Amino acid sequence: MLSSGRAHNTLTLALSALMLLLLAAACATPVSGPVVTTGVAETAPGGEATDAHGGGAIHAEDEYDLPDLSPVTLVEGERLRVVATTNILGDVVRNIGGDQIELTTLLPVGADPHSYNATPADLRMLSEAHVIFIVGEGIEESLLPVIENRGGDSALVAVNTGINLMAMDAYEEDEVHEDEPEEAREGDEADHDHGLDPHTWTAVPNVMHWVEIIEHALSELDPANAETYEGAAGAYLAELEALDTEIEAAVAAIPAENRKLVTDHETFGYFAAQYGFEIIGTVIPSFSTLAAPSAQELAALQRQLEAEGVRAIFVGSTVSPTLAQQIANDVGVRVTPLYSDSLSTSDGPAATYIDLMRYNVASILAALE
The missing domain is CATH 3.40.50.1980 (Nitrogenase molybdenum iron protein domain)
Incomplete structure (x- = not known):
């Protein structure tokens, strides 16, 4: 279901892509098991994060890395063991995996993904999983040490991979307060992050991108059910597309x-x-x-x-x-x-x-x- 990257015809675009890949490699945090590398957005002069091709802030990169996953050996009656960190992500995974997977969502209803602390039961589920889906880019900041040091050989898949993430600068363009003392503004700069926004699910097209990432990973790990995953993903994508249209009409x-x-x-x-x-x-x-x-x-x-x-x-x-x-x-x-x-x-x-x-x-x- 994932579209292939379009060929670039100019040296400028090729060099830009190479620079992005080098930056991503330099900034990546090592983790055990296969992992998807997350696409890094550039910041346009106006403050909005865009891709190297000048695209918008919420659309997927033309090219991005997908996990190199090998099929899992499952005995008769055994299902793929899947862990999703947040319950929002878990709901999306459930719509694709359905009854073909054994899904566990780590964060309970009402839990803050930024500050959630893993329980002993969480540690066990992480170590026994075949694949762990995370949002990525810091949303699970308190869970990262646990995920990085998990036992077992589970695959780790970040669904924000390939999305042109918005930079903090895109917000601050509208939020700089000129009447605030310069010393105070400088102190605030040191206290707050200036990274990339991981809250991609607030725009429906980004979750449609998640669906493609998830369907790919499940199909690679469990090829016997690949056709089922593809069908479920297609049906859910249709629902999401209708939702996006519905929201646009309501906002009007x-x-x-x-x-x-x-x-x-x-x-x-x-x-x-x-x-x-x-x-x-x-x-x-x-x-x-x-x-x-x-x-x-x-x-x-x-x-x-x-x-x-x-x-x-x-x-x-x-x-x-x-x-x-x-x-x-x-x-x-x-x-x-x-x-x-x-x-x-x-x-x-x-x-x-x-x-x-x-x-x-x-x-x-x-x-x-």
């Missing part, structure tokens, strides 16, 4: 001047880029919830909310709303809960990835219309 009802988002941390950048929103600011100016804002940053954010006429602060279910609520009370806006890093319980409004996206869009529309 919001006046352009009202499409302003303030969130708990830098998590909705891909959503904003895909569906025409502007990120005005964040309570935590970082991709990670483990960071903490300074007093100067909070004061500057409050001034910006007042100046922009922002109507709501959106807070994910895995993050404490206390700080956002304090700012909202001071400014006189509402706090609107969303599901960003985790699904809801099975009887909740965001039990699946598709449900999550529909719930979030409906909540954003209700807050901004």
Whole structure:
């Protein structure tokens, strides 16, 4: 199902591709078992992360590395043992693997993937798995030492591989506060990350890319069921394409001047880029919830909310709303809960990835219309 890379006809593009490969190799963290290397995005002069061919911030690279996986030997009645880190990723894997795999999702509902600590049971499941799917690019930052030192010979597959990841600079273009003292801004620069945004699932086309990565890996490891995986992936891709169209139609009802988002941390950048929103600011100016804002940053954010006429602060279910609520009370806006890093319980409004996206869009529309 994965399309092959297009040939490049100019020396400039060839050199750019080579530089990206060398950069990825230099920055990669060694892990045991096969691993997909993650595509690295360049930053355009305007701050938006793009690929070497000038593409948009949320589309897949033309060329990216896929895992070199060998078929797993399964005895009669044995299924491929699969581990997914986050429950959002687990839902996507489930839609492709179905009953052909034995799926375990590490993070329970409501757990923050940035700060989750593995349990002894998690360690056992990681060591016994045939393949481990991770989002990658730091979303599982607290789990990485455990994953890197897992026992066994499981394959490790990062589904963000090949996606043109957005750089922190893309957010900061709109969030620099000129009235903040220079010394404070320099201190803030040192305290917060300036890497690449791993929250790719907030834009549906990126999850469609995940599907292709997952289907490829499952088919390579379990070729006897490859046709089943391919069929399930095709059906799920059709659902996701319809979802993307549905979201675009729903968002069209919001006046352009009202499409302003303030969130708990830098998590909705891909959503904003895909569906025409502007990120005005964040309570935590970082991709990670483990960071903490300074007093100067909070004061500057409050001034910006007042100046922009922002109507709501959106807070994910895995993050404490206390700080956002304090700012909202001071400014006189509402706090609107969303599901960003985790699904809801099975009887909740965001039990699946598709449900999550529909719930979030409906909540954003209700807050901004």
